[in-house]
Amino acid sequence: MTIKRPYNFAPGPAALPEPVLEKASQEMLSWRGSGMSVMEMTHRGPLFADIHDRAIADLKSLLGLGSDHEVLFMQGGATAQNAIVPMNLLAQNVKADYVHTGHWSAKSIAEAKKYGDVHVVASAEAEQSDAASFGYVPPVEQWQPRADAAYLHICGNETIGGVEYHQWPDMNSLGLGSLPLVVDMSSHILSRPMNFDSLALAYGGAQKNIGPSGLTFVILKRSLIEEHAPKALPICPSVFDYRKVLENNSLLNTPSTFAIYIAGLVFEWLKDQGGVEAMGQVNATKAGLVYDLIDQSSFYSSRVRKANRSFMNIPFFLPDDRLYEPFLKGAQAEGLLNLKGHKAVGGLRASLYNAMPLEGVEALVAYMRRFEKEQG
Amino acid sequence: MTIKRPYNFAPGPAALPEPVLEKASQEMLSWRGSGMSVMEMTHRGPLFADIHDRAIADLKSLLGLGSDHEVLFMQGGATAQNAIVPMNLLAQNVKADYVHTGHWSAKSIAEAKKYGDVHVVASAEAEQSDAASFGYVPPVEQWQPRADAAYLHICGNETIGGVEYHQWPDMNSLGLGSLPLVVDMSSHILSRPMNFDSLALAYGGAQKNIGPSGLTFVILKRSLIEEHAPKALPICPSVFDYRKVLENNSLLNTPSTFAIYIAGLVFEWLKDQGGVEAMGQVNATKAGLVYDLIDQSSFYSSRVRKANRSFMNIPFFLPDDRLYEPFLKGAQAEGLLNLKGHKAVGGLRASLYNAMPLEGVEALVAYMRRFEKEQG
Numbered sequence: 001m002t003i004k005r006p007y008n009f010a011p012g013p014a015a016l017p018e019p020v021l022e023k024a025s026q027e028m029l030s031w032r033g034s035g036m037s038v039m040e041m042t043h044r045g046p047l048f049a050d051i052h053d054r055a056i057a058d059l060k061s062l063l064g065l066g067s068d069h070e071v072l073f074m075q076g077g078a079t080a081q082n083a084i085v086p087m088n089l090l091a092q093n094v095k096a097d098y099v100h101t102g103h104w105s106a107k108s109i110a111e112a113k114k115y116g117d118v119h120v121v122a123s124a125e126a127e128q129s130d131a132a133s134f135g136y137v138p139p140v141e142q143w144q145p146r147a148d149a150a151y152l153h154i155c156g157n158e159t160i161g162g163v164e165y166h167q168w169p170d171m172n173s174l175g176l177g178s179l180p181l182v183v184d185m186s187s188h189i190l191s192r193p194m195n196f197d198s199l200a201l202a203y204g205g206a207q208k209n210i211g212p213s214g215l216t217f218v219i220l221k222r223s224l225i226e227e228h229a230p231k232a233l234p235i236c237p238s239v240f241d242y243r244k245v246l247e248n249n250s251l252l253n254t255p256s257t258f259a260i261y262i263a264g265l266v267f268e269w270l271k272d273q274g275g276v277e278a279m280g281q282v283n284a285t286k287a288g289l290v291y292d293l294i295d296q297s298s299f300y301s302s303r304v305r306k307a308n309r310s311f312m313n314i315p316f317f318l319p320d321d322r323l324y325e326p327f328l329k330g331a332q333a334e335g336l337l338n339l340k341g342h343k344a345v346g347g348l349r350a351s352l353y354n355a356m357p358l359e360g361v362e363a364l365v366a367y368m369r370r371f372e373k374e375q376g
Numbered sequence: 377m378t379i380k381r382p383y384n385f386a387p388g389p390a391a392l393p394e395p396v397l398e399k400a401s402q403e404m405l406s407w408r409g410s411g412m413s414v415m416e417m418t419h420r421g422p423l424f425a426d427i428h429d430r431a432i433a434d435l436k437s438l439l440g441l442g443s444d445h446e447v448l449f450m451q452g453g454a455t456a457q458n459a460i461v462p463m464n465l466l467a468q469n470v471k472a473d474y475v476h477t478g479h480w481s482a483k484s485i486a487e488a489k490k491y492g493d494v495h496v497v498a499s500a501e502a503e504q505s506d507a508a509s510f511g512y513v514p515p516v517e518q519w520q521p522r523a524d525a526a527y528l529h530i531c532g533n534e535t536i537g538g539v540e541y542h543q544w545p546d547m548n549s550l551g552l553g554s555l556p557l558v559v560d561m562s563s564h565i566l567s568r569p570m571n572f573d574s575l576a577l578a579y580g581g582a583q584k585n586i587g588p589s590g591l592t593f594v595i596l597k598r599s600l601i602e603e604h605a606p607k608a609l610p611i612c613p614s615v616f617d618y619r620k621v622l623e624n625n626s627l628l629n630t631p632s633t634f635a636i637y638i639a640g641l642v643f644e645w646l647k648d649q650g651g652v653e654a655m656g657q658v659n660a661t662k663a664g665l666v667y668d669l670i671d672q673s674s675f676y677s678s679r680v681r682k683a684n685r686s687f688m689n690i691p692f693f694l695p696d697d698r699l700y701e702p703f704l705k706g707a708q709a710e711g712l713l714n715l716k717g718h719k720a721v722g723g724l725r726a727s728l729y730n731a732m733p734l735e736g737v738e739a740l741v742a743y744m745r746r747f748e749k750e751q752g
Contacts, residue, residue: 005411010418013633018405021413025404029397035381035711037397039588039638042386042714075451075590076615079629083613114611207630212415214451214590214632235490235611237459239452253455254583256590256632257389262415335411338418 006335007360011159011313011342012187012208015355020265038261043254051257052250055264062267062275063189065196065219072218072242073250073260077205078104078186080240081216082111085153085182085201087236089229090116093150097121097179099143101154102134102161103344104184108153115233121145121152124163134161136305140169150229151180151200157188157310159208160342162302162349164188164310168198180224188312189217190270191354192280200224206259208312209353211266215259218242270354279354286352286361287311293365299376300368317347323375324348330371336364382711383736387535387689387718388563388584391731396641414637419630428626428633431640438643438651439565441572441595448594448618449626449636453581454480454562456616457592458487461529461558461577463612465605466492469526473497473555475519477530478510478537479720480560484529491609497521497528500539510537512681516545526605527556527576533564533686535584536718538678538725540564540686544574556600564688565593566646567730568656576600582635584688585729587642591635594618646730655730662728662737663687669741675752676744693723699751700724706747712740 008015031038034047041048056071065071076084085108086096094116098109100123112118122138145152152171157164171177186204196202201220207213225243232241238252239245245252273279291309294300294316301317302309318324324340327348331339341347350364384391407414410423417424432447441447452460461484462472470492474485476499488494498514521528528547533540547553562580572578577596583589601619608617614628615621621628649655667685670676670692677693678685694700700716703724707715717723728737 005406008412008416010416010421013416013418013630015416016413021405021415025401028401028404029394030381036384036713037392039397040384040386040389040391042389043589045386045714075453075456075632076613077451077629079615080451080613083615087611087613111614114613205630207633212632212634213419213630214635233611235463235609237452237456237463238487239455239459253453254389254581254589256451256588256635257583258588258634259590259632337412338421 004335006337007356007363008337009350009352009356009364010338011349011351012205012353013213014208014351014353016211016262017266017269017355020262020269023265024262039258041257043251043257048257051261051264052255055260055267056250058264058267058271059217062270063194063196063219068221068223069196069219070222070246072220072245073255074216074218074240074245075214075256076240077213077216078184078203079107081184081203081218082108083114084236084240085203086112086115087240088225088232088242089150089180091229091231091233093148095119095146095149097145097149097152099123099138099152099154100125101137101163102158103342104158104160105155108155108184112153116150119146119149134158134163135303135308137163137165137308140174143169143174145174145176145179147176147179149179151182152176153182153184155184156202157185157312159187159313159351160315160344162304162310162313162315163308164312166307168195171198180228188310190276190279191283191312193276200228206263208351211263212259215256215263282358283311283352283354286356286358287314289361289365290314290316290350290352293368297372299372312353313349313351315341315345315347315349326375327371331367334363334367336367380711382713383732383739384713385726385728385732385740386714387725387727388581388729389589390584390727390729392587392638393642393645393731396638396645399641400638415634417633419627419633424633427637427640428631431636431643432626434640434643434647435593438646439570439572439595444597444599445572445595446598446622448596448621449631450592450594450616450621451590451632452616453589453592454560454579455483457560457579457594458484459490460612460616461579462488462491463616464601464608464618465526465556467605467607467609469524471495471522471525473521473525473528475499475514475528475530476501477513477539478534479718480534480536481531484531484560488529492526495522495525510534510539511679511684513539513541513684516550519545519550521550521552521555523552523555525555527558528552529558529560531560532578533561533688535563535689535727536691536720538680538686538689538691539684540688542683544571547574556604564686566652566655567659567688569652576604582639584727587639588635591632591639658734659687659728659730662732662734663690665737665741666690666692666726666728669744673748675748688729689725689727691717691721691723691725702751703747707743710739710743712743
């Protein structure tokens with residue numbers, strides 16, 4: 001089967017690896033000779049149990065998780081987790097600290113305020129003239145978290161602003177080694193090796209680097225819910241209580257079975273590619289191609305400080321607002337899709353998740369050079 | 377492509393129509409020449425908007441909804457709705473009334489107690505010796521709902537007990553015409569014509585009669601949230617606030633895009649079959665075949681009163697516990713799968729959702745006759 005597929009730079013749901021789609025297509029009417037689609041399998045039966053357990057084991061192995069970290073599959077996306085995190089962690093201690101680095105941090109902060117005493121320990125907003133466009137991570141030395149907070153929340157990668165933590169804040173350097181660190185990891189999980197040892201909880205929607213939308217991953221330390229927060233708030237829906245989901249191996253209710261299956265195929269593909277080490281190298285190369293062009297050009301511009309530039313989502317701008325429409329039209333004509341920036345920041349954005357091949361980025365960069373020559 | 381597919385009597389996730397799976401397989405790498413899988417489409421773009429809007433319009437049309445009823449697509453399944461319903465409807469009036477007809481009612485009742493003053497207006501439990509096996513719907517004349525409750529909740533079809541409301545309780549006959557009626561419709565939506573005029577809200581997981589798991593449907597009257605309950609409880613997560621989901625046409629956050637696409641294919645298939653009128657006839661025939669055999673036999677037995685027997689889920693029993701294993705083994709050998717009853721009631725259960733063809737039920741009945749002859 002040869003189908004011409006364009007390069008899809010969408011921020012999520014986003015491109016998936018072609019071999020994953022091919023396998024899903026082949027197995028749609030009969031998974032491994034079972035005569036059943038994965039969608040038709042009861043979630044309590046041995047066939048699905050195999051798919052489910054393997055997906056969790058592969059994700060743990062890809063991320064290099066230790067035995068104290070658990071993987072949960074839930075529903076509702078990161079937006080639901082913005083409520084589910086505080087509902088789970090604020091029963092005994094209502095203090096929640098947040099770092100504000102842009103659009104998604106702001107959403108997490110606003111939602112958490114429903115459930116506790118929220119303190120913004122640092123914000124990139126004040127020093128920025130354009131409030132919609134947060135361009136950096138405030139230096140950790142300037143953070144002022146409360147030592148007695150239930151947790152400290154950061155957004156690991158701001159998908160809209162294109163701001164990424166390339167390493168986790170060193171909580172020990174703040175004298176806060178025991179303050180649980182919670183990370184919204186929606187848009188950069190599995191994009192490179194990451195150290196999970198210092199993370200109490202990481203969550204996100206699957207629809208960027210993992211698979212289809214409708215699936216949420218939660219990675220948490222057992223000690224977080226056993227020692228720090230043994231109970232959820234009484235108003236936490238049972239189905240969103242981490243302790244109950246964990247006890248039931250994410251089968252408390254019917255999970256997103258097909259999405260878990262696709263996620264499992266993506267994990268297998270990632271292993272074939274060489275895991276997160278290999279992806280980290282390819283992703284650095286891909287992002288480097290675009291950032292180098294931007295930095296060498298006086299036509300294209302980035303608003304993000306170099307040290308905090310995202311390798312997954314690259315927002316960039318043209319010198320004249322009238323050029324956006326022809327840029328997008330020309331890109332579309334060459335099979336380079338979904339390059340429009342989010343309405344909150346405008347401009348353009350290229351999302352370069354794991355499934356975006358190097359050739360796609362080379363095609364984008366070639367187009368950008370040509371467009372600059374024609375219009376610059 | 378000819379694949380031998382068994383007959384899958386699972387309670388959900390359950391069998392899907394083969395033409396739906398075939399189409400999904402064909403379109404997996406390129407939806408209608410777009411070069412993209414539906415899973416790869418941004419949920420804010422025109423391609424997915426078309427799929428999404430058509431699925432909602434087709435569901436409205438299949439159900440014959442009036443202009444005052446809206447369809448929402450959410451996540452978390454009926455189990456999440458057990459919390460989401462009271463979180464949405466109890467802000468101004470904490471009284472919630474429930475009818476208890478079995479396993480799923482019990483779950484709804486237990487969850488609602490977290491959010492309000494819950495009153496069980498009628499229960500099938502007391503008169504039943506076997507507490508796990510509720511066998512009927514308490515007569516409406518015996519219900520004692522509170523006229524000033526925020527809503528009255530029923531489970532339209534108890535998937536485990538096999539107890540179904542074949543018509544909605546006549547609230548006017550109780551002098552309670554303005555009490556909003558809320559129905560858990562997970563396991564019998566679209567199974568036959570239903571009158572939605574008297575329903576304020578219906579919800580359920582998609583994984584029985586609609587499509588893959590990971591998708592929740594909510595059907596509600598605008599007047600319910602505009603007049604009766606204009607605000608949600610302050611602790612209701614934004615993403616589960618019906619008003620916000622409705623304002624955003626179910627695109628408040630990234631929805632289960634692929635599951636919505638499959639649901640849309642199922643709706644198209646249903647229209648091709650003649651809609652809910654035709655399904656209602658086929659489903660009555662299918663269920664009749666099994667119930668007739670049970671009633672004519674002294675070998676098989678049903679524990680559900682005739683007037684309340686479910687057309688979707690038929691639990692039945694053998695005269696000797698030692699016969700279950702050979703029954704299930706023999707069935708499996710003939711490609712009749714997932715006939716084991718739920719552990720809460722034991723025995724056997726045949727789920728006959730829309731996608732189960734008449735031939736599958738004929739094969740089941742033939743096997744049942746043969747098994748009775750051999751073992752009876």
